[in-house]
Amino acid sequence: MISIKKATIKEVTDLALVGKKAFIIPHKDAIPSKIMVNYLNHSFSEKTLLEEITNPNYQYNLIFVDDNLAGFSKIIFNHKNDNITQTNVTKMERLYLLEEYYGLGLGNKLFQHNLHLAKEQNQNGIWLYVWIKNFRALEFYKKVGFKKIAMYDFPISETEKRPNDVLYLKF
Known part of the structure; x- marks a missing residue:
C-alpha cells in the first residue's frame, strides 16, 4: 500500500537517512x-531538518510503501525566482526516492501530491533546480x-x- 503524509518532527531521523542515501545516488x-x-x-x-520541518514556509511530504519510508519531497510555497515573472510560485527543493523504489511510479505520485498542494495554495506554478x-x-521533469x-x-x-537547469511548470 502506498501512502503520502506531511512530515513531523517524529520522522526527522528517518528523513535524514533517506535524504543522504537518495542524494548520493546521482551525485x-x-x-x-x-x-x-x-x-x-x-x-x-x-538539526537542519528539524529547523525546516518546524518552519511554516517549508513542507516535507513523505511517501511510504507498506509503512516503509521510500522517499520524500520538500516544497516552499510563494518562493520567488528571478527568472519567473509570475508571483505565487512554489519551489520544489527536493523530490527524492530510495533506489530500491525506482520504477514503481512513486516519484510521479509524490509530484502529483505536491502539484495538488500548490494549486490548493493558489500558486501559479512550480519551479526547481x-x-x-x-x-x-x-x-522525469520533462515528461510531467x-x-x-x-x-x-x-x-x-x-x-x-x-x-x-532551472525548470518551471506554469499552471
Whole structure:
C-alpha cells in the first residue's frame, strides 16, 4: 500500500537517512568525497531538518510503501525566482526516492501530491533546480511538463558549484 503524509518532527531521523542515501545516488561520481560528506552532514543533519520541518514556509511530504519510508519531497510555497515573472510560485527543493523504489511510479505520485498542494495554495506554478547530469530526474521533469528557463550554479561547498537547469511548470 502506498501512502503520502506531511512530515513531523517524529520522522526527522528517518528523513535524514533517506535524504543522504537518495542524494548520493546521482551525485556519487561527480562530487569529491570530502565535499560530499560535508554537504550531506549539513543538508541532511537532524538539526537542519528539524529547523525546516518546524518552519511554516517549508513542507516535507513523505511517501511510504507498506509503512516503509521510500522517499520524500520538500516544497516552499510563494518562493520567488528571478527568472519567473509570475508571483505565487512554489519551489520544489527536493523530490527524492530510495533506489530500491525506482520504477514503481512513486516519484510521479509524490509530484502529483505536491502539484495538488500548490494549486490548493493558489500558486501559479512550480519551479526547481536540477543538476544537468541528473538525466533520470531531467527526463522525469520533462515528461510531467517542466520547461527549462535558465541555468544556475548550485553551491555544494564554499569552493564547489554544480551547473543546474532551472525548470518551471506554469499552471
